[in-house]
Amino acid sequence: MARTLAELQAALQNDVLHRQSTSLDSLSVPEGTTAESRLAVYQDAYEIRLVNILGEDYDTLWSFMGDTAFRDLATSYLRAHPSTSRNARWIGHALPEYLAGQPIAAQVPALPEIARLERAIRDAFDAPDAPVATPEDLAAIADHPEQTVFTLHPSLTLLPMQTNAYDIFRALRAGNTPPPPARARDLRWIVAWRRDLNSHHAELTGGEGPLLDLARQGHDFARLCEAAAMLDEPDTTAARMAAHLRGWLENGMISAMGRATARDPA
Numbered sequence: 001m002a003r004t005l006a007e008l009q010a011a012l013q014n015d016v017l018h019r020q021s022t023s024l025d026s027l028s029v030p031e032g033t034t035a036e037s038r039l040a041v042y043q044d045a046y047e048i049r050l051v052n053i054l055g056e057d058y059d060t061l062w063s064f065m066g067d068t069a070f071r072d073l074a075t076s077y078l079r080a081h082p083s084t085s086r087n088a089r090w091i092g093h094a095l096p097e098y099l100a101g102q103p104i105a106a107q108v109p110a111l112p113e114i115a116r117l118e119r120a121i122r123d124a125f126d127a128p129d130a131p132v133a134t135p136e137d138l139a140a141i142a143d144h145p146e147q148t149v150f151t152l153h154p155s156l157t158l159l160p161m162q163t164n165a166y167d168i169f170r171a172l173r174a175g176n177t178p179p180p181p182a183r184a185r186d187l188r189w190i191v192a193w194r195r196d197l198n199s200h201h202a203e204l205t206g207g208e209g210p211l212l213d214l215a216r217q218g219h220d221f222a223r224l225c226e227a228a229a230m231l232d233e234p235d236t237t238a239a240r241m242a243a244h245l246r247g248w249l250e251n252g253m254i255s256a257m258g259r260a261t262a263r264d265p266a
Contacts, residue, residue, distance in 0.1 A: 145221055
């Protein structure tokens with residue numbers, strides 16, 4: 001039974017998207033070629049375009065891996081994770097997790113961390129709008145600071161890193177030769193977020209990363225201070241926490257501050 005034009009178009013689209021061959025008998029085949037090779041032209045062109053989109057989304061990772069290794073990664077990823085959206089923006093969303101499961105990630109652990117950072121920076125730009133708390137809002141919690149909990153801006157992502165991926169990323173972004181990949185001596189905390197319509201990234205130091213992570217989990221200010229006291233000299237806890245909180249507010253990392261309904265059992 002002859003297929004309608006709509007059915008033929010749907011079959012061809014399916015073959016291009018999923019590398020199948022249900023439309024071969026419907027293709028016009030010029031002399032000197034085959035239906036299989038003609039269909040492959042469209043399948044390869046589609047895949048190459050998606051590989052290039054991944055390269056645009058993960059340009060630092062591409063630069064670090066090199067053309068051949070990145071294209072091999074991108075091609076295998078696309079065949080394992082076919083596009084399910086008309087918006088190409090989301091085609092590479094699972095690439096960091098996919099890369100983390102590949103043999104090359106065991107050899108170079110910095111690779112998935114670079115990918116996660118690039119993903120977080122791009123996601124920060126697309127994140128929902130939300131209010132931004134300011135240092136002036138501290139007056140509203142002056143009577144109960146220890147019970148205050150924080151709502152972080154929805155664009156913010158905290159990235160604990162076990163390698164020097166951030167050093168590699170910054171060097172490549174600056175056009176410099178990156179350092180060799182290496183394990184970090186201590187866990188490093190990188191944050192990506194949006195401020196003033198621009199995506200930003202920075203490394204948190206001085207114990208700030210674990211404290212911001214506790215805030216993200218919903219712990220109150222008293223719990224953050226307890227953790228800060230264990231991270232460094234207890235006598236400097238108040239000054240350090242005041243500096244951290246002011247920095248989070250000045251950088252637009254917090255959307256709201258409110259009173260906890262109940263104290264954390266921890």
